[in-house]
Amino acid sequence: DAGITQSPRHKVTETGTPVTLRCHQTENHRYMYWYRQDPGHGLRLIHYSYGVKDTDKGEVSDGYSVSRSKTEDFLLTLESATSSQTSVYFCAISESAGNYGYTFGSGTRLTVV
Amino acid sequence: GQQLNQSPQSMFIQEGEDVSMNCTSSSIFNTWLWYKQDPGEGPVLLIALYKAGELTSNGRLTAQFGITRKDSFLNISASIPSDVGIYFCAGHFTGGGNKLTFGTGTQLKVEL
Numbered sequence: 652d653a654g655i656t657q658s659p660r661h662k663v664t665e666t667g668t669p670v671t672l673r674c675h676q677t678e679n680h681r682y683m684y685w686y687r688q689d690p691g692h693g694l695r696l697i698h699y700s701y702g703v704k705d706t707d708k709g710e711v712s713d714g715y716s717v718s719r720s721k722t723e724d725f726l727l728t729l730e731s732a733t734s735s736q737t738s739v740y741f742c743a744i745s746e747s748a749g750n751y752g753y754t755f756g757s758g759t760r761l762t763v764v
Numbered sequence: 765g766q767q768l769n770q771s772p773q774s775m776f777i778q779e780g781e782d783v784s785m786n787c788t789s790s791s792i793f794n795t796w797l798w799y800k801q802d803p804g805e806g807p808v809l810l811i812a813l814y815k816a817g818e819l820t821s822n823g824r825l826t827a828q829f830g831i832t833r834k835d836s837f838l839n840i841s842a843s844i845p846s847d848v849g850i851y852f853c854a855g856h857f858t859g860g861g862n863k864l865t866f867g868t869g870t871q872l873k874v875e876l
Contacts, residue, residue, distance in 0.1 A: 682862055693770070693852060694807070694866035701862065709863070741806050751795055751856050751864055755806030 654678040657742050657756040664763055670729040672759050674742030676722075682745040683725040684753065685709075685717065687738040694741065700725055732763045770853055770867035778875050783840040785870045787853030795856040796829050796836040797864070802849045810851075811838070845874050 655676045664670050684699040696709030698717040706717050716728045729736055739760050743753040770787045777783060795814055799807035811822050813829035820827055824841045836853055853867040
């Protein structure tokens with residue numbers, strides 16, 4: 652009954668290649684977020700979206716871009732992957748402004764070799 | 765940007781023991797939340813706090829919104845093996861849009 656799914660769950664890619672991670676929701680929530688999780692850093696916001704075609708940068712946005720052409724899909728692209736982007740990436744959704752009880756996906760483990 | 769300092773970084777306790785962890789900020793927050801992450805999964809919301817001084821429970825979990833609005837505490841009573849995981853605090857501050865700032869996490873391990 653997952654209302655949010657991430658794909659792929661695991662990926663290994665080579666340095667310099669482009670990578671796109673997908674977040675898909677069936678909840679019709681307005682807000683979507685991409686976080687990365689690294690030991691010692693917790694969860695850090697990469698980019699977020701507050702509606703179709705409306706996106707903004709988070710605290711660690713360098714090297715990443717996003718797109719949201721439909722309410723249900725939020726794509727995260729690494730234009731040219733680097734080893735420092737090896738991480739676990741989480742997508743989250745929230746229903747409305749002021750609702751901070753995010754629902755998270757199960758994550759994508761990305762390894763850049 | 766805003767930073768949340770969470771302590772301890774990790775804990776290794778005996779089953780049945782009570783657990784306490786906290787989160788502090790250099791800035792005032794108007795909402796505090798606590799999440800738990802099981803291995804291989806995304807974080808799940810445990811408790812949300814909206815007022816300074818608020819004390820809220822969810823089963824064996826109790827969380828408090830600090831009076832200064834710069835800290836929050838989570839207590840787990842009578843820990844059990846399924847309490848294992850990473851606990852994150854998160855906060856929202858006025859002017860932060862609809863974005864949360866997360867702490868660095870407390871890893872809890874329970875010894876049988």
